[in-house]
Amino acid sequence: MKPMRQIIEDAPPMLSLPAELHHRRLEIILWPLDNIEPDKRSLKALLLDMPNAGADSDFSRISDYGREVLSWDT
Numbered sequence: 442m443k444p445m446r447q448i449i450e451d452a453p454p455m456l457s458l459p460a461e462l463h464h465r466r467l468e469i470i471l472w473p474l475d476n477i478e479p480d481k482r483s484l485k486a487l488l489l490d491m492p493n494a495g496a497d498s499d500f501s502r503i504s505d506y507g508r509e510v511l512s513w514d515t
Contacts, residue, residue: 444472 447469454463480487 444470446470 449467449469452458452463452465452467456463458467482490
């Protein structure tokens with residue numbers, strides 16, 4: 442089933458919304474979740490299944506010591 446999208450120009454107070462959203466223009470998207478099977482594996486199992494993205498040195502940061510003397514470019 443495909444998601445349904447609808448724009449409401451004046452949100453009625455009968456919708457279960459916070460008070461600040463009543464009488465405002467809203468977009469409502471209904472996305473059916475009946476075909477989605479939740480993943481029941483542990484967080485550790487999910488992390489172990491992630492592909493190797495490279496060596497640790499690929500993500501290391503070079504120390505930034507800044508300029509020794511601050512001066513304006515002229």
